Amino acid sequence: MGRVEGKVAVITGGASGLGLASARRLAQEGATVVLADINEEQGRAAAAEIVGARFERLDVTVEAQWAALLDRVIAEHGKLDVLLNSAGVVKLASIEDTTEDIWRLVNSVGTDGTFYGCKHALRVMKAAGSGSIINMCSTASIQGGPQIFAYAASKSAIRGMTKSIAVLSAQEGYGVRCNSVHPGNMDTPMLRGVQAIVRANDPELAQGMDKIWVGQPEDVANTVLFLASDESRAINGAALVVDNTTTITEGVVPLH
Template identity: 40%
Template sequence: MPRLDDKVVLVSGGASGIGAATARLVVREGGKSVVADRDEEKGRALADELGASALFLPLDVTREAAWQKAIAVTAETFGGLHGLLNAAGIGTRTDIESCTLEDYRRVNDINALGTFLGCKTVIPAMKQSGGGSIVNISSVLGLRGASYALAYCASKGAVRLLTKHVALHCAQMKYNIRCNSVHPGYIDTPMVAPRLTQNVGNMSGRQWLEELHPLGRLGEAGEVANMILFLLSDEASFSTGSEFICDGGLTA
């Protein structure tokens, strides 16, 4: 039996990277994917590729009304909502002295505020569907610091503890809704791509990032999506409020 048989999953940031890989897996495993993203061209192309089991919806994750509309259309189209992946995210390379207020707000609005709005808005729809699973993309930099990524670290640390609150609240309220965070290392996605050509000392950016991981390479979006698939499925029925790390040994 497919692992997500008849489950409906909304994926923010679904047009590329980890979000797109997850949207593909959801359909492959018998579910329905809602590809939600600001990039309409890529999002529609992916939904078209996935066929009748997918739907593209425009979504600015920083706007509560946009979330409300996306979730309402999802439930109306597919008859319910059982999973949410909060994958929309951005990053900047700044430290405490160089980071502007504008940069800090922009990163935290998308990464932290966007995840908050997704979790808050989806809960009523999941309750009506009998429960579900929320997966929030944090980062290894939500578990440890980095001198070059102030706003990103702050936002991903916020996602980690927001996840725990959502998990405990939903458990206490008996909603049958689980919530977990996934913490990738450096994954070969469009967000990381600009780093690969920026030299670090006598190494290329790619070499430098690869050497951070004991496995000696960058991760692939599909590898993270496999972990997300587990958390969205009933196989993870006793997992909530936890961090799941997919980082090639980086944090070890």
């Protein structure tokens, strides 16, 4: 018997990185997984390799697509047990360099996408009286950073949304849990993209970067699995940090 046997999960950003690793882990433990992403080619290929998974195109920034997708999931599977909001984009820019386009892009995918997802998942989960919403935040919502202005703002908004949803659900007895996961640097295409930009623009910073701790997507996937499973039934409104002390260490955490 798997740890999430028989559960139905929708995972945004499921075509890559932390979303994909979480999809694999949930499927290994018995869940039916819907990978939702704008990257159709990668999403379909990923779903084909995961038992019990399928791909659905979803642009998380369009609320109507969310409503339609979750209604389809209910029509097909009769329920939605888990939503993981993992879709996200990062742009390296300080407040001084953040254009309106950067601000809108990062916040439309991260902030708006998570808002719409939570809103429609709560709608269908509340009707069933149970469910687990997991929002992929970041240590950026705890620390900020000089070059991640819009990203840190978006992740902080998601952290706040998570707690508000959890409190509402607990007060009203909806039976829906909502928690956030806060990874530090994890080895995914997103991080590798950031590292490539740093290497190209700031060799000194790049040297230091290569000595800093980086976690594996599976570390986050196991945290998602726990929050998706009934093992975490008393955990609601929590912000689980997966960073090997990065946010509580003075200076950097060395790579060993």
